[in-house]
Amino acid sequence: MEQQLLRDKTQTPVILEETLKESLAFLANLADRPAGIRTSPSIEDNLAEEGVGSLAALTSFQEQFSAGLSGSPGPRYLGFVTGGSTPAGIAGDWLTSVIDQNVASAGDSSANQVEYQAVNWLKALFGIDQAYAGTFVSGATMSSFTGLAIGRQWVGQQLGVDIGHEGLASVGAISVLSGCAHSSVFKALSMLGMGRACVQRLPLQEGREAVDIGALREALEAQNGRPCIVVANSGTVNSVDFDDLVAIGQLKAEFPFWLHVDAAFGGFAACSPEYAHFMDGINAADSITIDLHKMLNVPYDSAIQLTRHPDLQQAVFQNSGARYLEVNAAEVPFVHLTPENSRRFRALPTWFSLKAYGRAGFRDLVERNVLLAKQLGEWIDRSPQFELLSPVHFNVVCFTLNAPKEELASLITRFLAALTHDGRVFLTPSDWKGTPCIRAAFSNWQTEESDLFIIQQALQEVLSVYQD
Numbered sequence: 001m002e003q004q005l006l007r008d009k010t011q012t013p014v015i016l017e018e019t020l021k022e023s024l025a026f027l028a029n030l031a032d033r034p035a036g037i038r039t040s041p042s043i044e045d046n047l048a049e050e051g052v053g054s055l056a057a058l059t060s061f062q063e064q065f066s067a068g069l070s071g072s073p074g075p076r077y078l079g080f081v082t083g084g085s086t087p088a089g090i091a092g093d094w095l096t097s098v099i100d101q102n103v104a105s106a107g108d109s110s111a112n113q114v115e116y117q118a119v120n121w122l123k124a125l126f127g128i129d130q131a132y133a134g135t136f137v138s139g140a141t142m143s144s145f146t147g148l149a150i151g152r153q154w155v156g157q158q159l160g161v162d163i164g165h166e167g168l169a170s171v172g173a174i175s176v177l178s179g180c181a182h183s184s185v186f187k188a189l190s191m192l193g194m195g196r197a198c199v200q201r202l203p204l205q206e207g208r209e210a211v212d213i214g215a216l217r218e219a220l221e222a223q224n225g226r227p228c229i230v231v232a233n234s235g236t237v238n239s240v241d242f243d244d245l246v247a248i249g250q251l252k253a254e255f256p257f258w259l260h261v262d263a264a265f266g267g268f269a270a271c272s273p274e275y276a277h278f279m280d281g282i283n284a285a286d287s288i289t290i291d292l293h294k295m296l297n298v299p300y301d302s303a304i305q306l307t308r309h310p311d312l313q314q315a316v317f318q319n320s321g322a323r324y325l326e327v328n329a330a331e332v333p334f335v336h337l338t339p340e341n342s343r344r345f346r347a348l349p350t351w352f353s354l355k356a357y358g359r360a361g362f363r364d365l366v367e368r369n370v371l372l373a374k375q376l377g378e379w380i381d382r383s384p385q386f387e388l389l390s391p392v393h394f395n396v397v398c399f400t401l402n403a404p405k406e407e408l409a410s411l412i413t414r415f416l417a418a419l420t421h422d423g424r425v426f427l428t429p430s431d432w433k434g435t436p437c438i439r440a441a442f443s444n445w446q447t448e449e450s451d452l453f454i455i456q457q458a459l460q461e462v463l464s465v466y467q468d
């Protein structure tokens with residue numbers, strides 16, 4: 001064995017202890033780190049012939065990069081929708097690396113059972129019928145990629161074509177109808193060869209980001225009986241609006257379409273009796289996307305894909321010519337169900353989290369984050385310097401600066417840069433029906449009311465300094 005490898009092998013306990021110390025130091029100072037940070041660390045391109053060993057590598061990493069790590073897992077990073085990592089999530093993730101199971105084939109490790117169990121618990125948490133099959137993937141983009149791939153296969157099946165075998169060309173363009181599809185849906189459609197242009201953006205309800213059901217009906221009528229895909233949105237990024245899944249589900253009785261629901265973070269409404277109604281009708285979906293590295297607060301990266309059609313999922317993702325039809329559907333090896341062949345044991349951090357905190361833990365996390373968003377929304381609404389653009393439905397506050405519209409884009413860019421530089425809070429820009437806006441997205445388990453006070457202070461102080 002090479003010298004450093006051998007030395008590291010004997011030093012494994014020390015290496016892990018030092019890594020633990022470094023980890024605890026990071027966590028202890030997390031809230032004091034700049035929430036967001038812009039860095040330009042020097043980058044080496046000369047790979048040394050001789051290694052330095054893990055302990056020296058750890059020191060090197062600290063020296064070169066530690067100061068540039070953002071506080072994004074901390075309580076005041078409100079950019080995008082970025083959860084942190086709970087202790088249980090971290091514990092599960094650490095073990096995932098240590099035990100290093102490749103969850104690809106069936107029956108060769110208890111890791112498979114953990115994944116099935118975590119999937120069942122997630123369905124219970126989200127009020128999703130146990131009849132759905134679920135698989136872990138790396139994020140909502142890959143979950144929607146998978147769901148839309150199965151939908152594409154279903155459209156082919158309706159037209160008598162096995163797209164997985166014959167290719168997309170034999171059916172031609174497939175229409176995808178959606179009100180306010182997330183940007184990742186377009187990316188997924190590009191990857192799927194269906195093309196970004198296959199999306200028909202439907203009119204939204206007045207003043208909202210939810211699809212106009214009448215317009216959806218008309219668009220479905222215009223398909224003239226040709227099967228298509230509808231992407232419903234449960235939690236849009238700006239106002240966290242929810243499509244009416246009950247009404248959309250009812251349209252399935254009249255029109256042939258695959259219903260894909262992007263509930264990346266909005267799905268967490270189901271964790272609270274107060275907001276669960278947003279997800280009414282979810283069981284009409286043919287495929288569902290829910291992100292776990294957002295509000296479940298497991299470390300990156302993790303999401304779940306759920307579908308009522310595991311047979312079609314297998315038709316798309318089958319890894320060999322031979323079908324595994326002889327085995328029980330529940331035991332189809334994961335390698336035949338997901339884009340990945342080799343697969344990280346992503347289910348474990350989720351399993352730990354659900355075991356550790358149960359329904360009550362995630363109900364608290366969701367309700368606390370929504371309450372904080374609503375409180376910030378009220379504060380924004382009262383403030384003369386800011387303007388609230390949409391009522392706060394869930395965990396995101398969508399607002400803008402009180403300034404002439406034509407100046408907003410550049411003012412917001414400068415304001416957010418100054419806010420990032422200040423470091424107390426991190427926010428991201430967006431666009432609200434043509435108005436440049438700012439989003440504050442709450443999704444971290446550690447965010448408390450004391451943070452809200454700091455956030456409001458930071459917003460006010462940075463704005464006044466930079467207005468002078």
Ligand SMILES: *Cc1c(COP(=O)(O)O)cnc(C)c1O
Binds near residue numbers: 138235262
């Ligand atoms: C975050 C998000 C996605 C993409 O998620 P990734 O995990 O970054 O791939 C898709 N849809 C919605 C609604 C989202 O909020």
